[in-house]
Amino acid sequence: MPLTQPTQKVETFTLKNNRGSEATLLAWGATLASFKVQLVSGERREVVLGCDSIEDYQKQEAYLGATVGRYANRIKQATISHLGNALSLTANQGVHQLHGADDFSHREWQGEQLANNKVSFTLFSADGTCGYPGNMQARVDYTLDDDNQLIIDYSASVDKTCPVNLTDHSYFNLNAAADSTIKQHQLYIAGDYYLPVDSEGIPQAGLKSVENTGFDFRQAKTIAKDLGKDDDQKLVGGYDHSFLLQPAVVERGEAVARIVADDQSLAMEVYTDKPAIQLYTGNFLTGTPARSGDSYQAHSGLALETQYLPDSPNRPDWPHKSCWLEPGQAYYTQTRYRVYEPNN
Secondary structure, eight states, X not given: OOOOOOOSOOOEEEEEOTTSOEEEEETBTTEEEEEEEEOTTSOEEEOBOOOSSHHHHHHOSSOTTEEEOSBOSEEGGGXXXXXXXXXXXXXXXXXXXXXXXXXXXXXXXXXXXXXXXXXXXXXXXXXXXXXXXSOEEEEEEEEEOTTSEEEEEEEEEESSOEEOBOEEEOOBOOSSSTTOOSTTSEEEEOEEEEOOBOTTSOBOSOOEEOTTSTTOOSSOEEHHHHTTOSHHHHTTTSOEEEXXXXXXXXXXXXXXXXXXXXXXXXXXXXEESSSEEEEEOOTTOTTOBOGGGOBOOTTSOBEEEEESOTXXXXXXXXXXXXXXXOTTOOEEEEEEEEEEOXXX
């Protein structure tokens, strides 16, 4: 079925905390359009990439700040298999499906301001939308607390068995200069294994140890240090891979990833209950519309997408719980981005 297009001006919502920080959300794609963090110095720094207009958001192909689903990341051959039954999905990246074929990210959600620092978005996805089985009700709540944490709560229900994997596709850059790249950001990821993919981003044999590879971020290092080093990176122009997170780190509620600005003036930690995180270093951002009429370049930002491993509906062997949601079950997951000044 065709995706619903907006028929009126897209609603915009603003979240504010008591520290002077501010986030802007769009009903289009339940999108995080801006996150400005108030610093001790008085500077209010923008930390996410974004566009000037809804028209730019609708034409860009980088999923800037969008909520993606029903299934984030790639599904091989746009086909899912469950209990011996194969179901064809809408292909939107060659013969494969990426990010649910734009259903969640390219529709207008119903938004409601619940408090000065909280907004809720809801969406109904009908049976058969982009090939997925069952009617689905989805909800995403954004909360900006006084610790400069942007908290994203996802919930969903279905009336037919369906794979569900919702995530945020924001791109972060913690530098003060709007035209900078993230290559000199320090990055930490609590992942012992990464998932190699082919040139189309489709998983191959299985997980590989990060040991003695450019994918080892267990000790923080600059992104530039090993960017493009590995053959697995060369296939996709840099880092665009999922990491299986250390289960103990997730279970203890510790940060699963951390980035630090070039000059160490600002840092951000990522918390999640999901088993994996996709690192994308913006390898193909060149030409994407930016603010003030500009355009982004490669590596202008990086995405840290909390999720299940890609193609999970077809890979029951992946070492995490099933991504399939049954009728009567409740889907719930939370991601938190905590931004702070390391030296204050």
